[in-house]
Amino acid sequence: MAAIVDEDDISLPSDDEVEETQETQDEEVVTDLSNTEVVTKYLEASRITNLALESLIPHIVTGAKILDLIRIGEAIINKSLAKIYNKKVGGKVVSKGMAFPVCLSVNEKICNYTPLASEAPEEGLVAGDMVKIDLGCHIDGFISVAAHTVCVADSGASPELPGPSAGTVCAAAHNAMLVAAATIKAGNTNVQVTSALEKVCESYGVKCIANVRMHQMKHFVIDGPKEIALRQPNVDEGEERVETCTFEENEVYCVDVAMSTGEGKGREGTDRTTVYKRNVDQTYKLRMKASHYLLKAVTDNFPTMPFSLRMVEDERQAKMGVKECTDHNLLSAYPVFNERDGVFVAHFKCTVLLMPNGTKKVTGLDLPAYFTTDKTLDEENQKLLDEIREKEEKKRKKAAAKKKKKKAAGK
Known part of the structure; x- marks a missing residue:
């Protein structure tokens, strides 16, 4: 189930105001969450992001091909x-438009796998494959992203974990995201x-x-200026430190958690980087x-995101021109990262808005019920999770009651 946002918690303009608001040209436009129109655009982008995840998941079954699934996800968003x-x-x-291309990373692949049409695998998914879905969209530059992990099963059947x-790793990653x-x-x-x-990592091993x-x-x-490391960097192994920062009201963050049962070191494999x-x-x-062709295509269609x-019309030209563009830092690459073979990887991501009355999680789905574990969370974080779930349950009941009342009024 998608993240629930109580409308009473966030002040929103009417539908007419959403469509007809005219931004004054001689005044500086406020682009943070203190502007209710900005909040509305984040919420609309988040609704579509969640819809894409929810609608795509039923198609992820045995025999489904990765490129077909990616195209389904993109079609839903567009x-x-x-x-x-x-x-x-x-x-x-x-x-x-798209804020992050639909990626489906299977098994030891961690993230960023979205193959070219000419290089997509012909074989379909098999039962027990672990699939990480990653996608996002934006409205007027206000970005919403999400990632989710599922296990492949036959159509209509319950997945059997490998x-x-x-x-354990999926429960850990999802709880860590929360x-x-x-x-x-x-x-x-x-x-x-x-x-x-x-x-969280220590509790789940x-x-x-x-x-x-x-x-x-x-x-x-x-990828704004403030960032958060998932773990303390090992500078002896070349990992970069992250500058300490303080979160402030009206900011927006991508909460991105990837975990593995291995060493936790993503490596570039043989898959072509396409993002x-x-x-x-x-x-x-x-x-x-x-290179000129590719840069113009990017400038015209993907100037900031x-x-x-694969999304460039002439794939051959794009493949030929990308090296010169990256060599001269015109483009930044998002490589396909992999863990070791046989290692289980989980990836969950959500978007949060730091509103005046607290942090609001606006994307991300519930953990699939089949991801179970006998591990337990540490006491402090478990208490925090219990509080989160209690609030979510209250919001669900409130939303259901509001829907029932509205339905009754319409009779």
């Missing part, structure tokens, strides 16, 4: 976005979040993936025709 914000605001069309450790989301609140620091995650970072998100910026992002502050006079080379 069709949903096409239905809203179609009126011009301040004389301009509202920008909207081993007890699979349930703990992190609750700890990211105004006045707290990123050090507190990392400390809480380390306690798993490791956070060192390569993964959580990021602040800002207007048209998916990139334009470095808007970098320029260079390219020499190759293919991550994209897949």
